[in-house]
Amino acid sequence: MNRASVRILFLHEMRMLARDRRTVILALVLPLLVMPLMLYVVRSIERQRARSLKETTFRYALSGAEAGTVRRLIAARSAPGLRLEELPVADAEAALRARRIHFHLRALSAAEAAALEEAEVEVSRRRPREEAARPAGVPLVEIRFQGDREESRAGAAAMREYLLEAARSERDRLLRERGWAMDPADLFRLERRSVAGAAQAAGSQIGKFLTLFFVMFLLSGGSVAALDSVAGEKERGSLETLLTTAARRSEIVAAKQLAILCVALAILLVNVLNILAYVNFKLIELPADWEIAIGPAALAVMVALLIPVGVFLSAVLLSLSAYARSYKEAQLYFFPVYLVSLVPAVAAVLPGVSLRSAIVLVPLANVSVAVREVLAGRFDWPMIALAAAVMVLAARGTMRFSTRMLSDERLITAADLDAAAWARGPALFSRHVFAWYAVMAAVLFAAAVNFPQLRSFRTQLLFNELVLFLGGSLLMIWKYRLPVRDALALRRPRAAVWPAVVAAVPAGHLAAAGVFRLADLVVPVPQRLLEQFGRELMPADVPAWQLYLFVALLPGICEEIAFRGPLLYGLRRRFRPATLVLVVGVIFGVFHIALFRLIPTAFLGMVLTALALLTGSIFPGMLLHAGNNAYAYWLARRNILVSEWSWGWYAAGAAVFAACLYAIYRARTPYPGLRWAGAPRE
Amino acid sequence: MNEPVVVQGLTKYFYDESRGEVRAVQEVDFACRAGEIFGLLGANGAGKTTTLRMLATILAPTAGTASLLGHDVVREPEEARRHLGFYSSSTALYPRLTARETIEFFARINRYPAAQIAQRVGELIERFGIASYADVRVDRLSTGMKQKVSIARTVAHDPPVLIFDEPTVGLDVLNALELQERIREFRAQGKTIVFSTHIMSEAEKLCDRIAIIHDGRILACDTLDGLRRATGTHYLEDIFVCYVKGRE
Numbered sequence: 001m002n003r004a005s006v007r008i009l010f011l012h013e014m015r016m017l018a019r020d021r022r023t024v025i026l027a028l029v030l031p032l033l034v035m036p037l038m039l040y041v042v043r044s045i046e047r048q049r050a051r052s053l054k055e056t057t058f059r060y061a062l063s064g065a066e067a068g069t070v071r072r073l074i075a076a077r078s079a080p081g082l083r084l085e086e087l088p089v090a091d092a093e094a095a096l097r098a099r100r101i102h103f104h105l106r107a108l109s110a111a112e113a114a115a116l117e118e119a120e121v122e123v124s125r126r127r128p129r130e131e132a133a134r135p136a137g138v139p140l141v142e143i144r145f146q147g148d149r150e151e152s153r154a155g156a157a158a159m160r161e162y163l164l165e166a167a168r169s170e171r172d173r174l175l176r177e178r179g180w181a182m183d184p185a186d187l188f189r190l191e192r193r194s195v196a197g198a199a200q201a202a203g204s205q206i207g208k209f210l211t212l213f214f215v216m217f218l219l220s221g222g223s224v225a226a227l228d229s230v231a232g233e234k235e236r237g238s239l240e241t242l243l244t245t246a247a248r249r250s251e252i253v254a255a256k257q258l259a260i261l262c263v264a265l266a267i268l269l270v271n272v273l274n275i276l277a278y279v280n281f282k283l284i285e286l287p288a289d290w291e292i293a294i295g296p297a298a299l300a301v302m303v304a305l306l307i308p309v310g311v312f313l314s315a316v317l318l319s320l321s322a323y324a325r326s327y328k329e330a331q332l333y334f335f336p337v338y339l340v341s342l343v344p345a346v347a348a349v350l351p352g353v354s355l356r357s358a359i360v361l362v363p364l365a366n367v368s369v370a371v372r373e374v375l376a377g378r379f380d381w382p383m384i385a386l387a388a389a390v391m392v393l394a395a396r397g398t399m400r401f402s403t404r405m406l407s408d409e410r411l412i413t414a415a416d417l418d419a420a421a422w423a424r425g426p427a428l429f430s431r432h433v434f435a436w437y438a439v440m441a442a443v444l445f446a447a448a449v450n451f452p453q454l455r456s457f458r459t460q461l462l463f464n465e466l467v468l469f470l471g472g473s474l475l476m477i478w479k480y481r482l483p484v485r486d487a488l489a490l491r492r493p494r495a496a497v498w499p500a501v502v503a504a505v506p507a508g509h510l511a512a513a514g515v516f517r518l519a520d521l522v523v524p525v526p527q528r529l530l531e532q533f534g535r536e537l538m539p540a541d542v543p544a545w546q547l548y549l550f551v552a553l554l555p556g557i558c559e560e561i562a563f564r565g566p567l568l569y570g571l572r573r574r575f576r577p578a579t580l581v582l583v584v585g586v587i588f589g590v591f592h593i594a595l596f597r598l599i600p601t602a603f604l605g606m607v608l609t610a611l612a613l614l615t616g617s618i619f620p621g622m623l624l625h626a627g628n629n630a631y632a633y634w635l636a637r638r639n640i641l642v643s644e645w646s647w648g649w650y651a652a653g654a655a656v657f658a659a660c661l662y663a664i665y666r667a668r669t670p671y672p673g674l675r676w677a678g679a680p681r682e
Numbered sequence: 683m684n685e686p687v688v689v690q691g692l693t694k695y696f697y698d699e700s701r702g703e704v705r706a707v708q709e710v711d712f713a714c715r716a717g718e719i720f721g722l723l724g725a726n727g728a729g730k731t732t733t734l735r736m737l738a739t740i741l742a743p744t745a746g747t748a749s750l751l752g753h754d755v756v757r758e759p760e761e762a763r764r765h766l767g768f769y770s771s772s773t774a775l776y777p778r779l780t781a782r783e784t785i786e787f788f789a790r791i792n793r794y795p796a797a798q799i800a801q802r803v804g805e806l807i808e809r810f811g812i813a814s815y816a817d818v819r820v821d822r823l824s825t826g827m828k829q830k831v832s833i834a835r836t837v838a839h840d841p842p843v844l845i846f847d848e849p850t851v852g853l854d855v856l857n858a859l860e861l862q863e864r865i866r867e868f869r870a871q872g873k874t875i876v877f878s879t880h881i882m883s884e885a886e887k888l889c890d891r892i893a894i895i896h897d898g899r900i901l902a903c904d905t906l907d908g909l910r911r912a913t914g915t916h917y918l919e920d921i922f923v924c925y926v927k928g929r930e
Binding site for chain 1: 738739740741742760761763764766768770772773774775776777778779783787788790791792793819835839
């Protein structure tokens with residue numbers, strides 16, 4: 001990429017945006033004018049409302065057997081600032097509906113209350129009372145008001161407080177009369193005190209919403225520039241002119257994206273300064289005990305987390321703008337994209353969501369949670385690093401996607417398909433393969449969470465292995481007319497491969513245990529979690545032969561079909577072999593749901609993918625996969641804990657395993673149709 | 683081959699739901715010499731624009747090759763574009779830039795030597811008679827003024843190859859004549875010019891060689907005299923009809 005070209009294009013973009021009246025008004029002038037105006041109007045209305053309520057004399061009617069008691073209670077207390085007037089009315093309910101009174105106090109004796117509750121049992125069942133249940137023998141004072149009328153609501157609320165205080169005073173008076181020596185208020189004093197510092201508590205509150213607001217402002221601000229950037233240029237016809245210059249597509253994308261990011265950040269800054277100014281002038285009031293203190297480490301981590309978010313969102317906006325055929329169409333797409341982007345950003349608001357969960361792998365959601373943790377003073381470094389890495393990868397992916405979008409001929413021509421989309425079949429499958437596995441993963445997660453029937457050992461495995469993995473793979477083969485033999489790599493490997501694979505089973509298991517121990521040093525896995533996992537995977541009530549069938553044989557066949565079948569076939573021309581091993585391995589790991597299993601299962605997935613690439617066949621992988629699972633189960637039944645062995649064993653296992661792989665490499669019959677260095681991406 | 687523009691077996695298919703597979707350009711071959719105006723003559727939808735867009739690297743060929751000054755349009759698209767000035771009725775200007783800023787931007791982005799840009803911009807403003815509105819924003823210029831700025835931005839980086847795709851569409855007679863005059867000037871400077879049109883008189887007056895394109899295929903390619911000899915007719919309109927009818 002030529003930096004000089006990017007600089008020229010960036011300055012050009014910024015100049016174009018600065019001269020666009022629409023951008024300047026929407027981005028800068030509007031927030032500066034609208035926000036104070038809005039605040040002024042809201043505060044004026046609030047003040048007017050408060051004044052009006054203060055000056056209101058609340059008219060009420062009093063009825064029921066206990067009306068006298070309530071009247072005496074009201075008369076006995078002075079209510080500063082509260083103007084009350086009892087109106088004698090024949091039908092209080094009619095007077096309330098006719099707005100002659102603001103509320104109606106129905107003071108019922110215990111017997112009347114019981115009869116009423118009996119009669120209204122159906123109503124109260126449907127509409128539960130907000131007050132605590134009435135003990136037997138206690139009279140009831142019901143404040144009846146019109147919930148759709150502001151004054152009626154306010155009057156009822158004021159009267160409720162007034163009567164509660166009156167009832168407390170009356171109770172205290174009675175206690176003193178009956179010889180209670182001390183003031184009831186002196187029974188004990190109650191205080192709440194948070195052990196977290198004020199800054200930590202405020203940080204936690206701010207952290208919940210910081211990423212959400214960042215995403216909101218960035219998207220709304222960036223959209224002003226993004227929609228004009230490609231969709232607007234397309235409409236004006238200047239995009240074709242730009243595409244015929246010596247600038248590379250990647251340079252154009254980088255410059256446009258930088259411009260979008262700058263505009264978005266500028267708008268964000270304007271809005272933040274705007275809000276700070278209002279806070280300073282007391283137009284916005286913060287809670288009294290708020291103390292905002294962000295240390296340099298927290299600030300650095302937040303910047304490191306939020307920059308990729310900015311890049312990611314600007315790439316999303318640019319892709320949207322490139323995808324749309326006109327400015328208007330881009331505006332139409334913006335709102336759904338905006339809403340979808342906000343969903344993961346609210347992750348920090350959800351109760352109980354921890355960074356040490358699968359959320360760390362979800363872009364935006366991981367940053368949202370990480371920022372909350374950092375602002376609350378909790379630095380879980382491995383998880384923060386993983387969240388940042390995932391976000392950087394997502395940003396890089398979307399940048400590449402937006403570059404591809406800008407190279408799309410749809411930008412220029414009226415054709416709405418390309419050769420692969422037209423031909424459908426295997427060429428199109430290669431493009432859709434990620435979407436298929438994303439849907440499969442979503443079904444796997446959704447089924448595990450929402451269907452209790454699938455939570456038992458057998459049903460869950462049968463559903464995952466047979467329906468999802470095997471069924472899903474066969475569905476892909478059928479839909480895209482994939483050649484079965486090639487898509488499933490049904491080829492016979494050389495004979496020398498088999499003994500190497502058999503020897504690789506225990507050696508590979510030891511090596512994987514070593515990897516797990518290493519990973520445990522970085523991301524420690526709670527023992528409780530491991531024990532729970534062991535219990536779930538090896539329930540005591542399932543016979544051994546069934547366990548071998550469900551834990552070893554089924555996954556060995558079905559998972560190999562799913563991951564070394566259509567997935568590997570679909571991606572074989574998209575990535576070079578080393579990347580292919582990594583990508584398929586990680587996808588295999590992600591499908592094993594639990595975060596603590598990600599590294600070992602991804603490692604196993606990479607080994608199995610490498611095996612498929614070396615032998616060009618699915619069968620050795622099936623043997624290794626089933627053998628590994630069966631061996632693990634066999635060891636567990638005998639209480640042989642490989643995870644507690646010395647590092648020497650792991651090293652020896654790794655050495656034997658490497659030797660096995662070398663033997664397989666010597667007898668290799670490579671997977672056909674791979675993309676080697678220099679070959680174009682499919 | 684030393685020709686600045688070489689096209690061999692160039693093919694382009696489009697696909698869409700309503701029309702299916704559209705064979706816009708099929709195995710087109712031609713080569714253009716330095717200092718020549720090479721005309722692509724064809725009716726609307728014949729494949730002229732698609733061919734030229736492939737030459738300008740905006741579209742990728744389905745098959746075949748094309749090169750500009752030896753740079754393959756697929757393998758070295760940036761280098762190919764560096765030596766190319768592309769003008770068409772669909773390549774618009776930036777409305778919020780002034781004429782001067784437009785020429786300067788295109789010189790810079792096409793990597794014209796930075797030290798000489800100011801001088802080059804001044805020369806072009808002078809040569810194309812833009813001086814009186816050089817600092818006026820493009821969106822306030824008339825069509826004729828915009829056309830001059832467009833030509834100036836096309837040659838801002840002094841490219842040896844120029845593509846004019848139906849450049850006179852939408853222009854009045856005087857502006858069209860002025861444009862033709864400019865194109866002749868560029869030829870006199872030794873530039874290679876690929877010129878597409880569906881207007882017979884324009885091709886007749888301007889082009890040194892003419893390729894007749896129909897349904898995505900080149901039916902004939904020769905000088906006007908050569909085409910006359912081959913068909914036994916005098917006027918280009920008759921020559922065109924002769925080839926197209928013969929094909930059908």
